[in-house]
Amino acid sequence: MQQHLTIFDPFDGMRFGNHICFLCGTTVTAEEQTTIFPTWLMQEYGLNQELLRLLDQSVVTYESLKVPCCPTCQTQFLQPLEEQVQAAVRQGVAGLRALDEKLLFQWMGKMFYGTLITELIKEQNPLVQPEYAVSEQPKMLMKFQAFFRVLQSLRVPMEFADFIPASVFVVDVDAAAEPSRFEFRDELSTMMFSLRLDNALIICCLLDNGMIKDALGPVWQVVESRQVQPIQAAEFSARVFYAAYLLNVIPDYLLRPLKPTDDHLVMDTLIDDVTNVIFNPWQHSSYAKLLATVWSKWGITPEDILRNPQEPLSMLFSHEGEFIEFPAIPGQSS
Known part of the structure; x- marks a missing residue:
């Protein structure tokens, strides 16, 4: 498969750590990190020193929430996304609604996933004992794995066939x-x-x-x-x-076979168990x-x-x- 069309799956073998780029899996130094909440957002809303409580009940500041990220992912993929969203936010509701939904999904997804990764890296510390360890819940991990497959659209050219995740x-x-x-x-x-x-x-x-x-x-x-x-x-x-x-259902995502001439991936979706009701009763x-x-x-x-x-x-x-x-x-x- 063409290198730039290769998907990274950190859930295969639980490859999470402070020296693995959260988006592409390449090895990074301890200094190569990105904040989960973008710098412009923290500055605009005065969030840097505001406090957040994580799953393990530890309290951190917004600006201290960081994930390992290689320079390529930072400059080629995350920065352009942030610039587009920042410009839209300046235009208020109309600007955000005019954005491609795929971009908003990627932007929100990156922050959600960054928070999740923080939890997973912490859980590898033998001294940390979260009440509900994410890494010990197979169904949850299956969801996150499916989600990360489509979030890879952040760095891999990817088309969703007739759906948005x-x-x-x-x-x-x-x-x-x-x-x-x-x-x-x-x-x-x-x-x-x-x-x-x-x-x-x-x-x-x-x-x-x-x-x-x-x-x-x-x-x-x-x-x-x-x-x-x-x-x-x-x-x-x-x-x-x-x-x-x-x-009540978890979507799954499948890549269409790649032809040598393809310059992007096409992702199809299916619902695993069609016998399930989609929503439990209200x-x-x-x-x-x-x-x-x-x-x-x-x-x-x-x-x-x-x-x-x-x-x-x-x-x-x-x-x-x-x-x-x-x-x-x-x-x-x-």
């Missing part, structure tokens, strides 16, 4: 209603990643082949066409995160718990959400299914 949503939030400029949330098990950048909220399920976007189609059609209040954006985000929790009680966590800053409890057990409280839609322009928050005078 992720569901990507860019929500327009009325930032004047809430001062926080930046929020970050990720969830390893469901492969969810979301960032709030001023009035743009980007929500991404990184391994669902767009199935969540299809399932939430009617809701997204309404939300996409409007600027929503922060409490409404939080509700939409909860719906996406909960749908990812219910997703349960109001579980959804209400998740929604309460994102609504806690407004003082809304699971009990408030489930006053009517058959119809959880919504700030997006009325009982009749109409979009609520200005939601009335329980316990707050209008």
Whole structure:
């Protein structure tokens, strides 16, 4: 196979370490690293010294989160991607929505994967005993392996045949209603990643082949066409995160055989077990718990959400299914 079309699979033999480029697998020195969160993003939102809690409960600063990265991957692949996304972020929601979804998937995926790699490298330290060791969960590793296969599109010219590996949503939030400029949330098990950048909220399920976007189609059609209040954006985000929790299938990805003249790879996808239902049943009680966590800053409890057990409280839609322009928050005078 042509060298520049060779895919690296670190999960084959668990080849993770401080001297292996996270993207291509070449050997690097201890100094050859890249920050997981791009420098421009940390500067723009003052994140350098902000704290993050990892799976093993250790607390680190954003700027100290780094992964081994060779100069070639850094300059030829990551830097151009960052420049494109930075330019789009400057143009706000419209700029981000105009970006190719594949680029947003790669950008969010790189940060998600960087965080995951940090966990996997740490787990190789015999003194570290995380509560849930990722490397000891075969199903999770299978998901991450499939995900990394398509994330290789960052450095290997790759075409996805009639699919995008992720569901990507860019929500327009009325930032004047809430001062926080930046929020970050990720969830390893469901492969969810979301960032709030001023009035743009980007929500991404990184391994669902767009199935969540299809399932939430009617809701997204309404939300996409409007600027929503922060409490409404939080509700939409909860719906996406909960749908990812219910997703019951893992996409797999297969490379088409390469011909000598090919200058790029073509990736096909299949769902392993077609007998499985795609989503497990929606349960109001579980959804209400998740929604309460994102609504806690407004003082809304699971009990408030489930006053009517058959119809959880919504700030997006009325009982009749109409979009609520200005939601009335329980316990707050209008």
